[in-house]
Amino acid sequence: MPVEALFTISEPGQARTKEICKGRAVGIDLGTTNSLVAVVQAGQPRCLAADGSALLSSVVHYAADGGIVVGAKARELAATSPQDTIASVKRFMGRGPSDAEATRRLTTYRFAPGEAVDPMVRFAVAGGTRAVTPMEVSAEILRVLKVRAEAELGGELDGVVITVPAYFDDGQRQATRDAGRLAGLEVMRLLNEPTAAALAYGLDKQVQGTFAVFDLGGGTFDISILKLEGGVFEVKSTGGDSALGGDDFDRAVAGHLLRVMGLPEDAGRNAGLARAVLNAAREAKEALTVATESSVTVAMPEGEPWQGSLSRSDLDELVHPVLDRCAPPVRRAMRDAGIETAQLSGVILVGGATRMPLVRSFVAKLFGQEPLADIDPDEVVALGAAIQADLLASGGRSDVVLMDVVPLSLGLEMMGGVSEKLIHRNTTVPCGAVQTFTTYADNQTGFDLHVVQGEREMVADCRSLARFNLGGIPPMTAGMARLKVTFTVDADGILSVSAREEYTGKEASIRVKPSYGLTDDEVERMIRDSFDHADDDMGARLLTVERVEADRILGATRAALSASPSLLVAGEGEAIEAAMASLELAKSATNHLAIRAAIQSLDEVSKEFARRRMNAALDDNMRGQSLDTVEKKVTAK
Amino acid sequence: MICWSCQKAAGEDVFCVGCGAVQPPDGTADYFQVLGVVRSFAIDPVALERRYKELTKMLHPDRFARSDARARRASLERSVQLNEAWRCLKDPIRRAEYLLSLHGVDVGDRGGAGNQDKSGEHATLPVPQVLLMEVLELREALAAAHAARDVHETEALIAKVRGRLNTVMDDVARGFASPQPVLGTIAARLVTVRYYRRFLDEARLLWEQDGAPPAGDLGHAG
Numbered sequence: 001m002p003v004e005a006l007f008t009i010s011e012p013g014q015a016r017t018k019e020i021c022k023g024r025a026v027g028i029d030l031g032t033t034n035s036l037v038a039v040v041q042a043g044q045p046r047c048l049a050a051d052g053s054a055l056l057s058s059v060v061h062y063a064a065d066g067g068i069v070v071g072a073k074a075r076e077l078a079a080t081s082p083q084d085t086i087a088s089v090k091r092f093m094g095r096g097p098s099d100a101e102a103t104r105r106l107t108t109y110r111f112a113p114g115e116a117v118d119p120m121v122r123f124a125v126a127g128g129t130r131a132v133t134p135m136e137v138s139a140e141i142l143r144v145l146k147v148r149a150e151a152e153l154g155g156e157l158d159g160v161v162i163t164v165p166a167y168f169d170d171g172q173r174q175a176t177r178d179a180g181r182l183a184g185l186e187v188m189r190l191l192n193e194p195t196a197a198a199l200a201y202g203l204d205k206q207v208q209g210t211f212a213v214f215d216l217g218g219g220t221f222d223i224s225i226l227k228l229e230g231g232v233f234e235v236k237s238t239g240g241d242s243a244l245g246g247d248d249f250d251r252a253v254a255g256h257l258l259r260v261m262g263l264p265e266d267a268g269r270n271a272g273l274a275r276a277v278l279n280a281a282r283e284a285k286e287a288l289t290v291a292t293e294s295s296v297t298v299a300m301p302e303g304e305p306w307q308g309s310l311s312r313s314d315l316d317e318l319v320h321p322v323l324d325r326c327a328p329p330v331r332r333a334m335r336d337a338g339i340e341t342a343q344l345s346g347v348i349l350v351g352g353a354t355r356m357p358l359v360r361s362f363v364a365k366l367f368g369q370e371p372l373a374d375i376d377p378d379e380v381v382a383l384g385a386a387i388q389a390d391l392l393a394s395g396g397r398s399d400v401v402l403m404d405v406v407p408l409s410l411g412l413e414m415m416g417g418v419s420e421k422l423i424h425r426n427t428t429v430p431c432g433a434v435q436t437f438t439t440y441a442d443n444q445t446g447f448d449l450h451v452v453q454g455e456r457e458m459v460a461d462c463r464s465l466a467r468f469n470l471g472g473i474p475p476m477t478a479g480m481a482r483l484k485v486t487f488t489v490d491a492d493g494i495l496s497v498s499a500r501e502e503y504t505g506k507e508a509s510i511r512v513k514p515s516y517g518l519t520d521d522e523v524e525r526m527i528r529d530s531f532d533h534a535d536d537d538m539g540a541r542l543l544t545v546e547r548v549e550a551d552r553i554l555g556a557t558r559a560a561l562s563a564s565p566s567l568l569v570a571g572e573g574e575a576i577e578a579a580m581a582s583l584e585l586a587k588s589a590t591n592h593l594a595i596r597a598a599i600q601s602l603d604e605v606s607k608e609f610a611r612r613r614m615n616a617a618l619d620d621n622m623r624g625q626s627l628d629t630v631e632k633k634v635t636a637k
Numbered sequence: 638m639i640c641w642s643c644q645k646a647a648g649e650d651v652f653c654v655g656c657g658a659v660q661p662p663d664g665t666a667d668y669f670q671v672l673g674v675v676r677s678f679a680i681d682p683v684a685l686e687r688r689y690k691e692l693t694k695m696l697h698p699d700r701f702a703r704s705d706a707r708a709r710r711a712s713l714e715r716s717v718q719l720n721e722a723w724r725c726l727k728d729p730i731r732r733a734e735y736l737l738s739l740h741g742v743d744v745g746d747r748g749g750a751g752n753q754d755k756s757g758e759h760a761t762l763p764v765p766q767v768l769l770m771e772v773l774e775l776r777e778a779l780a781a782a783h784a785a786r787d788v789h790e791t792e793a794l795i796a797k798v799r800g801r802l803n804t805v806m807d808d809v810a811r812g813f814a815s816p817q818p819v820l821g822t823i824a825a826r827l828v829t830v831r832y833y834r835r836f837l838d839e840a841r842l843l844w845e846q847d848g849a850p851p852a853g854d855l856g857h858a859g
């Protein structure tokens with residue numbers, strides 16, 4: 001919002017602190033299979049339920065008529081219209097079409113053809129009339145949780161903490177943040193899921209020691225080693241597999257069922273059948289958590305349902321090869337943390353899949369001790385996120401701090417397609433690195449840089465994060481220009497880059513082309529798109545949003561007018577007053593688009609005034625402040 | 638330095654003496670100054686960690702999530718610097734290399750112990766023939782163990798080299814503790830350490846690959 005930015009920055013010295021109503025900052029676990037929202041009230045975190053359940057199925061159905069259904073109803077619709085119903089969307093977050101290829105075999109979606117170099121997956125939904133990105137799908141889930149929380153807490157949310165797998169790379173984190181923005185949420189922090197789980201355990205029980213968090217969810221596996229001491233939660237190391245989870249168990253069982261049913265291997269290509277078999281597989285798996293034998297019913301898309309049975313030992317046999325894939329990441333994380341299993345104070349279980357008896361015995365064997373499961377493994381992450389949201393919103397409780405690490409090494413592409421590591425895996429965030437470049441040709445004015453994430457040596461084997469063009473270098477003899485580039489990873493694990501030419505002191509301009517994140521324009525367009533598909537409920541919400549926005553801008557403009565009347569030019573004050581009056585009028589009506597338009601008109605007529613105020617403020621307050629004050633040294637492993 | 642918030646002298650500390658606003662870090666401070674400990678090789682690791690965590694609690698960006706943009710930026714930069722200092726000083730090998738680099742002696746890998754800009758000004762330290770032969774033999778033994786998928790032999794090699802490395806590091810500690818440390822001698826020891834460390838990194842990687850045993854054995858059993 002340009003208006004807000006200009007006016008806010010023109011109030012120097014005043015903290016931009018928003019008044020926080022206690023208890024309206026929530027934690028959200030945006031899960032592969034289920035999503036939850038939790039809040040801290042009277043010092044206790046609790047999950048917010050709707051229709052008797054805290055779990056919201058992470059499934060979104062796009063009807064051909066433009067309607068959108070989220071949750072258990074959408075899951076039911078999956079059987080009849082699998083292509084218009086997106087489940088496990090988390091697997092596609094921040095992923096390009098080529099990444100999705102691997103997961104495509106038993107999935108049932110239509111992927112919309114992207115523009116020439118579209119880095120994002122798009123699902124063709126609503127009978128093929130609409131293409132949505134994973135961020136938009138996730139935003140629908142977040143909106144439902146937002147409404148649920150606002151209804152329960154009686155007002156607009158002030159901020160949220162959204163959890164992500166520790167293993168998520170920058171692109172996936174950006175995508176999660178973007179989903180939050182699309183849903184109209186203020187994302188205060190992305191929090192690693194295992195850290196959230198430990199927070200739920202640690203704060204409740206004042207535990208000290210080193211813990212392993214074993215998180216096996218629907219679609220991701222995370223292993224983290226955390227040290228809890230004196231209120232400091234330090235992630236020592238993290239690892240995992242972002243494409244391994246309970247869904248894979250379902251797939252293994254489904255494959256088995258197809259064989260038992262005497263159907264050919266490629267029967268899974270039939271979308272309706274695949275979905276029915278997967279459902280039956282999941283039901284049997286869940287039943288076998290308690291029972292040792294379960295009947296299996298596959299609702300065939302055509303004809304009579306298929307009847308069969310599955311025993312727990314059948315299940316164990318099918319699941320074990322998948323489960324074994326958890327062992328190498330565990331071993332690596334233990335080594336990175338420099339500890340041995342005997343030194344662990346405990347193992348925390350997270351994720352619905354850890355309810356399975358086989359998983360529990362696997363974990364007990366792997367770590368040589370019985371895991372902790374006092375807190376519901378489905379809720380523990382959301383509860384921890386709520387605790388963190390509460391801490392952030394109350395601003396500055398200094399007795400608890402969460403220290404996360406970079407999940408994957410960050411590197412720069414060098415000559416010959418080699419990745420040179422700038423920041424190593426498991427470095428505590430925030431962290432940074434500095435790299436100095438010199439020009440290799442006379443009068444060279446720019447560099448192309450390519451940042452990648454991953455442990456492999458060759459860039460081609462790593463994930464592309466972003467391509468930067470460092471431009472605006474003053475023309476000099478080759479080797480004279482020295483460009484100091486600073487990479488900073490913030491507490492959310494998101495990368496930013498700044499550069500400076502040392503000889504002239506000129507700040508080089510950086511154009512960031514995120515490979516997976518969204519540009520502001522795209523976010524705006526998506527928000528507009530989602531408005532176009534909005535139902536009445538949405539229209540009402542929009543109206544509220546625009547009215548709040550109008551009030552904020554009117555207030556800021558009034559304050560600015562009375563603070564700096566001397567900066568107005570002839571006639572400008574009158575024009576601004578007139579635009580303000582129009583906005584007041586629009587605000588009293590019920591058309592949110594009219595309010596938006598009036599806001600934009602006010603923005604237009606007050607833009608120059610705001611710019612003068614900002615310049616004056618910058619002159620007064622920011623003189624002599626260098627952007628580049630940190631000297632960093634790259635420390636090799 | 639002038640405080641960005643109250644426009645008065647901020648003092649030398651993390652927070653402005655006048656208004657308490659968090660100040661951007663001093664780019665010229667060394668890692669010991671950042672952590673507020675005496676510049677020395679002999680550091681009490683427990684005290685260092687306590688100090689690091691105290692500072693982290695004060696400076697972490699989460700504490701400034703709702704503050705002015707400049708406070709957020711200062712806390713981010715402070716935390717980056719602090720984490721870097723901690724990462725270096727908590728590890729005795731990195732700490733030794735860093736101490737030498739502060740005296741203009743660079744023994745690190747490319748871009749290693751510290752100051753890349755200075756690396757060109759120093760001749761590469763000579764690597765003794767004996768050391769090269771030793772490491773060569775160790776590598777051959779490791780390759781043989783890997784080829785035979787002999788996890789126990791790999792573990793034995795790791796233990797052997799770790800022992801040698803510890804002996805050399807004891808030497809380094811003694812060198813720094815002497816009233817007049819001979820930096821050249823310490824640097825030569827650290828070159829040896831570097832070779833051992835590389836060997837260990839490689840050996841652990843192979844051990845991980847070969848040692849992917851059935852669940853239940855993390856390789857540390859017993």
